[in-house]
Amino acid sequence: MASRTQPPARQQAPAAVTLVVGEEEFLVDRAVRERIAAARAAAGDDGGDLHDVEASTLTPGELATLTSPSLFGGGAIVIVRDAQHAGKEIAADLARYATSPPPDATLVITHAGGAKGKALVGDLTKAGASVTECPKLTRPSERAEFVRNEFRRAGRQADEGAMRALLDAVGTDLRELASAVGQLASDTEGKITAGVVARYYRGRAEATGFSVADHAVEGRLNEALEQLRWALATGTAPVLINSALAQGLRLLGRVGAAGRGA
Structure with missing residues (x-):
């Protein structure tokens, strides 16, 4: 049946x-x-x-x-x-x-x-x-508790040093803090520490269209996506990223077309 x-x-x-x-x-x-x-x-x-x-x-x-x-x-x-x-x-x-x-x-x-x-x-x-x-969060302890809860929502573990480092790097805006936690949860593995936050935000300062393209043409997809997110977050125009990617692909094409002895 x-x-x-x-x-x-x-x-x-x-x-x-x-x-x-x-x-x-x-x-x-x-x-x-x-x-x-x-x-x-x-x-x-x-x-x-x-x-x-x-x-x-x-x-x-x-x-x-x-x-x-x-x-x-x-x-x-x-x-x-x-x-x-x-x-x-x-x-x-x-x-x-x-x-x-x-x-x-x-x-x-x-x-x-x-x-x-x-x-x-x-x-x-x-x-x-x-x-x-939804009261206004004005005290540092309240914002730290917010970040702690965001990591829990994302199913990730972070120590107290990571939370302090994230607050120092991002500031007090809750929307930006929530976005930062989401990106860290997506782009990193293992327990999130102050060192992980420091490395991640150093990448933010270095993110440009060319860094996205360099990682992409080298086949480093995770790093390319990380750089892409930071580049967009810091105001890099998408057209500049596309231009850098196109330039990288043209260079690969020229290298691939060249003879072995070239």
């Missing part, structure tokens, strides 16, 4: 209403992206229509329209940003929605925190919204 293939199980649906509170832009953006991805994964398709709006531009009753099911089936994902700027009627709409959200819709609300619009945060929390805190 032929076996029947079962459809893949849907992942657990995310909270119907999520409130992301804080001023750390990178963490807020990441939280929003993760909620969108979770909603789509739970739906087993594209998750329905995606609407990304500013709270200050919403009109009374518009939220109900945005969260309504699509004409082609499927639910809706609605992002309402900067809810601290919502007028009284819109704030009331958001709080009322959170008390009884409709099925097949995901609402994510961002709020900077602080005194402005504070009542809305309380109303949404009381209504059962899932709350994600």
Whole structure:
């Protein structure tokens, strides 16, 4: 008897209403992206229509329209940003929605925190919204903990010296720190130490279109890709990299075409 293939199980649906509170832009953006991805994964398709709006531009009753099911089936994902700027009627709409959200819709609300619009945060929390805190990271210890958590997310081990070296090399911008951790995790092997970070960032200073081309024509793919990432990150124009690669390939062609005694 032929076996029947079962459809893949849907992942657990995310909270119907999520409130992301804080001023750390990178963490807020990441939280929003993760909620969108979770909603789509739970739906087993594209998750329905995606609407990304500013709270200050919403009109009374518009939220109900945005969260309504699509004409082609499927639910809706609605992002309402900067809810601290919502007028009284819109704030009331958001709080009322959170008390009884409709099925097949995901609402994510961002709020900077602080005194402005504070009542809305309380109303949404009381209504059962899932709350994600994204406070500004201002202390060195907080940024070090962020880097530590980024290495954990990447599934890599790094010692304290590596974290201090990375903070010294990159600075305090969380988006750049997260990108640097991702590149180190991708381009290195074994435990990441201060020495590994130092070697890697020395390569950043040396990255040019010609260094990319040199590594590529020598067949050193990993090094070429590493240099390419740094060259782009430091502002090298892609056209210059292409030109260097073309020059390297032309040189290989000339050498290959030359006679053995040449």
